[in-house]
Amino acid sequence: MSSGRRVARLAALKTTSTPELKAQWRDLFDSEPPSFNRRYLESRLAYRIQELAYGGLKPxxxxxxxxxxxELDGGDKKKRGIRLDRERPISGTRLLREWQGVEHVVTVTADGFDWQGRPYKSLSAIARAITGTRWNGWVFFGLKNRRART
Known part of the structure; x- marks a missing residue:
């Protein structure tokens, strides 16, 4: 694929429908897309397109x-799963969620979260403020699988 076509394909991700993004995911990753938000799909697809064109990380x-x-988890794979599922993301991480055509950006802070310049203790409180209904904040922001883990 030429450089120009690659750039056009990357730029088109922003306007591509979500079902088409999921189809591209299946094509590029040979697996079902995760249930994360649209922004996550766009960023991972953009990375994958570039990875295929220029090569991935060096061994x-x-x-x-x-x-x-x-070093962080002592090689314990069980701890890795716990860290992914139960701990907050690292301070400074930005969480993106599109809701009814509006993109919401939440920044993880040392003692909670920041949304629209206001501090919050939980993602669920932010999800409730955005939607007007009760949500599990981790699910709303795509940090936790909707199905129970076994």
Whole structure:
């Protein structure tokens, strides 16, 4: 694929329908797309398109990242799962969620979350403020699978 076509394909992700993004996911990753929000699909597809065009991380970098991960969790895969499911994202992480055509950006802080310049203790409170209904904040922002883990 030429550089120009690649750039056009990346730019088109913003205006591509969600069902088409999911179809591209199946095509590029050979798996079902996760139930995360649209912005997540766009960013991962953009990365994958570039990865296929220019190559992924060098093996040396992959090994280095794996070593760093093992230092954090002692190589215990069970701890990795707990960290992913139960702990808050790292401070400074930005969570994006589109709701009724409006993009909402939440920043993770040391003691909670920030949305529209206001501090919140929980993602559920932010999800409730956005939607007017009760939500599990982790599910609303795509940080937790909707189905119970077994």
């Amino acid at each position: 040396e970098m992959v090994r280095r990242l794996e070593r760093l991960g093992e």
